[in-house]
Amino acid sequence: DGGITQSPKYLFRKEGQNVTLSCEQNLNHDAMYWYRQDPGQGLRLIYYSQIVNDFQKGDIAEGYSVSREKKESFPLTVTSAQKNPTAFYLCASRTQGASTDTQYFGPGTRLTVL
Amino acid sequence: AQSVTQLDSQVPVFEEAPVELRCNYSSSVSVYLFWYVQYPNQGLQLLLKYLSGSTLVKGINGFEAEFNKSQTSFHLRKPSVHISDTAEYFCAVSDASNTGKLIFGQGTTLQVKP
Numbered sequence: 243d244g245g246i247t248q249s250p251k252y253l254f255r256k257e258g259q260n261v262t263l264s265c266e267q268n269l270n271h272d273a274m275y276w277y278r279q280d281p282g283q284g285l286r287l288i289y290y291s292q293i294v295n296d297f298q299k300g301d302i303a304e305g306y307s308v309s310r311e312k313k314e315s316f317p318l319t320v321t322s323a324q325k326n327p328t329a330f331y332l333c334a335s336r337t338q339g340a341s342t343d344t345q346y347f348g349p350g351t352r353l354t355v356l
Numbered sequence: 357a358q359s360v361t362q363l364d365s366q367v368p369v370f371e372e373a374p375v376e377l378r379c380n381y382s383s384s385v386s387v388y389l390f391w392y393v394q395y396p397n398q399g400l401q402l403l404l405k406y407l408s409g410s411t412l413v414k415g416i417n418g419f420e421a422e423f424n425k426s427q428t429s430f431h432l433r434k435p436s437v438h439i440s441d442t443a444e445y446f447c448a449v450s451d452a453s454n455t456g457k458l459i460f461g462q463g464t465t466l467q468v469k470p
Contacts, residue, residue: 273456275456275457283462284360284461285400285448285460286460287457287458290456292454298455330397332399332400334400336456338454338456341407341408342407343388343452343456344402345390345458346402347399348399349398350397352397
């Protein structure tokens with residue numbers, strides 16, 4: 243069953259802690275993305291990766307870090323430097339091509355800072 | 357730079373009535389356009405997309421959208437809504453470049469009443 247999985251579904255963090263959100267895909271997509279969603283707002287791009295061992299900052303990268311050691315995996319670390327990390331985090335992967343260019347999303351992780 | 361404006365934050369409608377969710381975009385280059393739906397505490401599901409070709413695009417669940425280049429719009433329509441269509445709807449634009457980055461609108465909440 244192909245798709246994108248994110249874990250955990252809910253995550254609680256104390257202030258000052260780093261946490262890592264998992265994103266895995268078995269769609270054989272090269273490109274992967276992390277977005278942040280806040281209530282009443284659209285999604286904002288945090289980081290993206292177009293190929294293994296390479297990634298670029300999105301619009302709101304401060305306080306976040308990523309790695310892309312495997313094609314299937316693109317974990318996101320929310321560091322203590324992120325001032326307001328409580329949000330819903332969505333991972334996506336992308337099928338590329340002139341007639342198929344589309345991002346597909348995982349189910350999301352809701353992070354709450356206590 | 358690109359931007360997306362969803363003109364209505366909330367759209368209440370009675371069951372079996374038609375609905376239109378409005379989306380305008382700005383871009384100086386060719387674009388790809390997308391509509392996604394999000395149910396509470398879930399990820400985004402692709403409804404439909406415009407990459408090229410026919411400007412009238414049909415998607416899942418009876419939705420369709422029309423790409424209007426002169427008015428820079430991509431409005432979403434459904435002739436008869438169901439209670440199950442109650443959800444958040446997001447319009448997104450990509451600049452059709454290799455990065456595939458999406459810019460999202462703020463979202464429109466469709467509330468279908470019995």
